[in-house]
Amino acid sequence: MAAVRTSGEVALNRVAIVAVLLITLIFLAPIYWITATAFKPRNLATTIPPTVVFTPEISPFVKLFTKRSQLREAPSPEEYEAAPWWERTIMDGGEKVVRSGRGEVQLSGYPDRFMNSLIVAITSTVLAVGMGTFTAYGFSRFKVKGEGDLLFFILSTRMLPPVVVAIPMFLMYRAVGLNDTHWGLIILYTAFNLSFSVWLMKGFMDEIPKEYEEAALVDGYTRMQAFFKVVLPEAATGIAATAVFCFITAWNEYAFALIMTNRRAQTAPPFIPSQVGSGLPDWTVIAAGTFLFLLPVAIFTFLLRNHLLRGMSFGAIRK
Amino acid sequence: MATAVMTTLDPRSRAASRGLSDISIRNLFIIPTIVFLIVFNIFPLLYSLGYSFTDFRASTNAPARFVGLANYRALLNDPFIWSNFAITAKYVIVSVAGQVLVGFGVAMLLNRAIPFKGLITTLLLLPMMLSMAVVGLFWKLLYNPSWGVINYVLGLGNFEWLSNPDMALYAIAITDIWMWSPFVMLLSLAGLSAVPKHLYEAAAIDRAGPFYTFFRITLPLVAPILMIAIIFRTMEAFKTFDLAYILSSQPTTEVISIRLYKMAFQEWQTGMSCALAYIVLIMVLAITNIYVKYLNKVKER
Numbered sequence: 001m002a003a004v005r006t007s008g009e010v011a012l013n014r015v016a017i018v019a020v021l022l023i024t025l026i027f028l029a030p031i032y033w034i035t036a037t038a039f040k041p042r043n044l045a046t047t048i049p050p051t052v053v054f055t056p057e058i059s060p061f062v063k064l065f066t067k068r069s070q071l072r073e074a075p076s077p078e079e080y081e082a083a084p085w086w087e088r089t090i091m092d093g094g095e096k097v098v099r100s101g102r103g104e105v106q107l108s109g110y111p112d113r114f115m116n117s118l119i120v121a122i123t124s125t126v127l128a129v130g131m132g133t134f135t136a137y138g139f140s141r142f143k144v145k146g147e148g149d150l151l152f153f154i155l156s157t158r159m160l161p162p163v164v165v166a167i168p169m170f171l172m173y174r175a176v177g178l179n180d181t182h183w184g185l186i187i188l189y190t191a192f193n194l195s196f197s198v199w200l201m202k203g204f205m206d207e208i209p210k211e212y213e214e215a216a217l218v219d220g221y222t223r224m225q226a227f228f229k230v231v232l233p234e235a236a237t238g239i240a241a242t243a244v245f246c247f248i249t250a251w252n253e254y255a256f257a258l259i260m261t262n263r264r265a266q267t268a269p270p271f272i273p274s275q276v277g278s279g280l281p282d283w284t285v286i287a288a289g290t291f292l293f294l295l296p297v298a299i300f301t302f303l304l305r306n307h308l309l310r311g312m313s314f315g316a317i318r319k
Numbered sequence: 320m321a322t323a324v325m326t327t328l329d330p331r332s333r334a335a336s337r338g339l340s341d342i343s344i345r346n347l348f349i350i351p352t353i354v355f356l357i358v359f360n361i362f363p364l365l366y367s368l369g370y371s372f373t374d375f376r377a378s379t380n381a382p383a384r385f386v387g388l389a390n391y392r393a394l395l396n397d398p399f400i401w402s403n404f405a406i407t408a409k410y411v412i413v414s415v416a417g418q419v420l421v422g423f424g425v426a427m428l429l430n431r432a433i434p435f436k437g438l439i440t441t442l443l444l445l446p447m448m449l450s451m452a453v454v455g456l457f458w459k460l461l462y463n464p465s466w467g468v469i470n471y472v473l474g475l476g477n478f479e480w481l482s483n484p485d486m487a488l489y490a491i492a493i494t495d496i497w498m499w500s501p502f503v504m505l506l507s508l509a510g511l512s513a514v515p516k517h518l519y520e521a522a523a524i525d526r527a528g529p530f531y532t533f534f535r536i537t538l539p540l541v542a543p544i545l546m547i548a549i550i551f552r553t554m555e556a557f558k559t560f561d562l563a564y565i566l567s568s569q570p571t572t573e574v575i576s577i578r579l580y581k582m583a584f585q586e587w588q589t590g591m592s593c594a595l596a597y598i599v600l601i602m603v604l605a606i607t608n609i610y611v612k613y614l615n616k617v618k619e620r
Contacts, residue, residue, distance in 0.1 A: 013431055013432065016428045016431050016433065017433055017434065019428050020425070020428045020429055020433055020439060021439075023425055023428075024439050024442055024443060027442075027443055027445075027446060027497065027500075027501070028442060028445070029468075030446075030457060030458065030461055030497065031445060031446070031449075033457070033460075033461065033468055034457040034460070037460070046463075046466040047466065048465070048466045048471060049471055050466070050468050050471055131351060131352050131355065132352070134347075134348040134349075134351075134352070135348055135349050135351075135352040137348055138344070138345045138348030138349040139349065141345075142341060142342075142344075142345035144345065144349065150349075150353065152611065153353075153356070154352070154353075154356060155611075156604075156607065157356050157360040157361075159554065159603060159604075159607045160360070160364075160600065160603065161557075161558040161560070161576055161579075161599060161600075161603060162558070162560065163558075163560055163576045163579045163580050163583070163596070164364075164367075164579070164596040164599055164600055164603075165360065165363055165364070166583075167367055167579075167583045167589070167592055167593055167596055168363035168364065168366045168367035168370070168593070169359075169363050170377075170583075170584075171366070171367075171370075171377060171589070172363060172366065174377070187359060188359070190355075191355065191356060191359035191360060194352060194355065194356060195356070198352065222338030222339070223338060223339060223341060223344050224338055224339055224344065225338070227344075248448055251450070252448075252449065252450035252451070252452075252453075253450075254450065254451060254452035254560075254561040255560050255561060255576075255580075259580075259584060268453075269450050269452040269453060269561075270452065272452075272453055272456060273452055273453070273455065273456045273565050276456065276459065283460060286456070287457070287460075290453055290456065290457055293450070293453060294449055294450075294453065297448050297449060297450075298445060298448075300448075301441070301444055301445055301448045302441060305437075305440075305441040305444060308444055308448075308505075
């Protein structure tokens with residue numbers, strides 16, 4: 001903007017600064033609130049007026065990792081019939097819902113779900129970024145017939161609503177026994193992230209000068225050696241950024257996980273909300289689980305801040 | 320071993336004596352990805368196209384019976400399905416309009432000499448990086464009528480957000496606006512910073528008012544990028560599932576993805592749901608085409 005000159009413009013600028021700060025606070029408030037709730041003692045979680053000043057506790061986290069209620073005996077048919085659907089879902093998965101003396105549904109199985117999320121997100125990220133990097137290099141350096149069409153095809157696979165793809169995938173997975181397995185989700189998330197990884201990596205590859213490899217070829221390297229020893233190191237930041245993007249997407253995915261898993265391979269996104277029944281859930285424990293789940297994404301967002309815009313718009317805008 | 324075989328297959332390359340030829344490297348790098356995407360994206364779609372012409376139910380062992388176009392006819396004549404589409408359209412319009420107003424507004428404010436601009440932009444990125452399902456869950460906590468923070472801060476008493484059929488869809492849209500306004504803001508900021516400064520200087524010399532400057536200079540030049548943001552968000556909002564499914568279970572918030580999910584995995588009308596999936600798919604492809612057209616337009620600039 002032009003330099004601020006008149007007193008009117010100075011005042012306007014002050015108003016803008018105050019407004020921006022206020023809006024930022026409003027936008028961050030929900031995240032702050034869930035974080036605060038995660039550190040509250042149980043009795044302060046749902047007070048009115050809301051408790052702002054409190055002594056932080058780690059008891060919600062302790063409960064999150066200790067209150068487990070693995071099934072010891074199958075629920076009786078009467079118990080099953082009497083239970084609402086969300087509890088039945090847990091029973092179907094082999095865990096019996098345990099209620100405390102006050103009738104609250106207690107949390108169970110969070111550590112397993114967190115591990116499942118880690119396994120699925122990390123493996124699918126490695127696969128998607130690995131394949132994506134190779135493919136991007138192929139598109140970036142060699143002539144490919146119908147390159148535009150192929151790239152559009154790759155991008156188009158990401159535009160489908162998950163529920164649309166999930167119906168046939170569910171049937172196919174059921175036929176080959178991939179439902180409720182880690183590999184089932186890993187394959188789906190890899191397919192989902194691959195398009196993105198190819199597009200993003202192609203942007204990075206295009207920016208690495210071809211002269212680097214040509215020099216390596218002159219020095220007696222083969223194409224493969226030049227790729228691994230010259231191009232990959234140059235692309236390292238791009239690979240890292242793409243990997244974080246893919247990880248966040250896989251980490252956050254809900255619809256496929258809801259449909260394709262129920263117990264063994266269930267990830268945290270379908271699990272955490274399923275813990276909120278109609279009764280009086282312990283919100284501090286749910287908030288603790290949510291906080292832990294959001295933490296990696298928050299850290300990555302901070303590390304990745306300069307790549308985010310480009311990634312989210314498929315390279316339409318270069319910053 | 321493999322190297323020798325491949326090079327003999329491809330005598331065209333000059334580098335044949337030095338490892339893999341360029342063409343075989345290219346194929347080795349590209350073909351697996353294409354095959355993988357065909358197997359896990361295109362094949363399932365063809366598979367469900369087949370089922371969309373049958374009365375198959377995945378919950379029974381009865382074999383699928385071919386019914387021709389009956390599913391499509393039934394769906395297109397079903398007023399409930401059209402009301403699901405109407406709900407979806409309403410949701411898309413409210414949430415995208417909200418995101419554009421808030422996002423572009425914040426971008427206009429941020430497009431000045433603001434202290435900590437980088438830090439603020441980074442902090443505003445956070446909502447859109449979170450899981451929609453988990454965001455839905457903690458907004459449920461915020462919206463709680465008896466002890467939620469929102470009602471307390473706004474002084475709304477026991478106002479029902481999610482259990483009120485008239486309000487629930489707007490409540491979901493508000494959460495979506497919270498999540499995705501930062502995205503519109505980011506794209507708008509990129510657009511705003513690309514507007515040449517001399518245009519504003521010329522306008523200042525001509526003593527043009529702020530409205531004239533905004534509508535004649537700022538808006539037309541930012542419009543293409545803003546359009547991308549709008550199309551992108553429209554596409555995503557049309558697909559909405561997580562947020563609406565977690566936040567509310569009102570009939571008034573049953574967007575088309577939720578209808579599809581219920582039809583497929585709760586009512587187990589597999590054949591019928593495959594047909595509905597195809598109707599949705601065609602709509603998404605139409606929006607996608609518009610999107611890609613604009614994307615190319617802006618890239619050419």
